[in-house]
Amino acid sequence: MNTHSDDVTEGVAGSELTAADAARLVANICEITRLKLPHESCSATLLTRIFDMGADAYEDATHSEVFGVAIEQFLLQKSDLRPDSYREYKAVLRRILRCSPDVGARSVRSLGAEACLKMITAAYNTASTVDKARRLLHCFFQYAMQRNWCRENPVARVWVRKRKELPIAVLNLDEICRLLRTVAQPEHSPCAAAVGLMLWCGLRPTEVTRLNWSEVDLEDRVVRVSRRVSKTGGARLVSIQPVLLRWLRRFRPENPGKEEVAPTNWTRRWHRLRAAADLLPWQSDALRHTFASYHLRHFDDIHKLQKEMGHSTAQLLFSRYLNMGYVTRKAAADFWNMTVLSKWDRHAPLEKGIQG
Structure with a gap:
């Protein structure tokens, strides 16, 4: 009894792949692995990791929202805040979009910590304004996680310079x-x-x-x-x-x-x-x-x-x-x-x- 053949047949059941398709796919991935990862052994464990990472990348590319659209949806969700708080969110996030127009068309899931830092520093340059932009962008990505537009909050990994703390002012x-x-x-x-x-x-x-x-x-x-x-x-x-x-x-x-x-x-x-x-x-x-x-x-x-x-x-x-x-x-x-x-x-x- 050929158990490996049975496993392959069972694995592709219900899909459009035939056992031959699956075999060719595995062979192609092994060949790519040998070229790109010459020090890795093409084991079942490695192939499983590659498939998992590929599935994650596919989900990132297809199951997210465009950043510019997502910002507007977030602002709509925040519209019940006090007027001054809402104005602050709107001013900061829309300024970030204006200063990094190329990012507006990217998916939320594709934005990492480095992209977020570039967006923030393109829009603001003083310690206090950078800190505020980081805080509000962090709130946006928390909302994006709830909507399943991203897996993590990339702003949590953004390092910004600390504000210089002034002595606490007390009037005499x-x-x-x-x-x-x-x-x-x-x-x-x-x-x-x-x-x-x-x-x-x-x-x-x-x-x-x-x-x-x-x-x-x-x-x-x-x-x-x-x-x-x-x-x-x-x-x-x-x-x-x-x-x-x-x-x-x-x-x-x-x-x-x-x-x-x-x-x-x-x-x-x-x-x-x-x-x-x-x-x-x-x-x-x-x-x-x-x-x-x-x-x-x-x-x-x-x-x-x-x-x-x-x-x-x-x-x-x-x-x-x-x-x-x-x-x-x-x-x-x-x-x-x-x-x-x-x-x-x-x-x-x-x-x-x-x-x-």
Whole structure:
């Protein structure tokens, strides 16, 4: 009984191949293997590996999506994000396509780490923008894996230069007073409430632009940062300390209802305010860093601070937000008491004895 012949016959059953076709195919592959891999023995194990790799390559070429089309499908899937987040995805990914037009027609599955790195660096050249492009392209390939357009995320193997970490910016009391004095002027006063919430509640600039007055509860003395407002999508409550309560009572509009806290043209107004206060250049989230550092120094409660910042762990606070270098206990006390307000507004002394 010829068992090898039986195996071949069984193996091609149900296909368009005959046993003779299979034999010729194996012979051809053995010949190619001898030419291209002279040091390899043409064994059944090697042939199986070659067939498997060939099947994978065939699937890569035929069961994927064109990169340019896939990007648009990904953006459509992301269209329910907040407008600013969606704009960021759209701007970055479409810029990558514009700067590497030849890649748009390639299949997603054909793009490896080297191709991704070339795309990113063709579109961006600073450490921060390269880092952002890498992060968003990584999100795209995660989506592509879910759609079975690729087997792995090639961006995970892309190395980019690390951003140079600057010292964490924390305003000193003189700088804080200069900012408060400037924002209290009629030209800048529409920004006053938003500045107070960033300084004494640690809200991000993007969060104050989404916040409305119905979420600022002066009676319960809390700011309700809803999922709609929060950058990370997690709701939190932030205490309104007496110093902020006094500030908001002064600058809150009459019967604001659901009126937004930040004025229109916030981005331009906020930049002009910092320039007028002579606080440029400005490190991103400087008021949030200031809030965190003065809060921990004065209240000495890392868990409360963590909750009010909206962080799941304290590790991020210590690595990215806190700078205790020159925040003395006295400076922190001045920041949270009325002293910091009376310093900039000497002609309008603040009421004493407001309790938290």
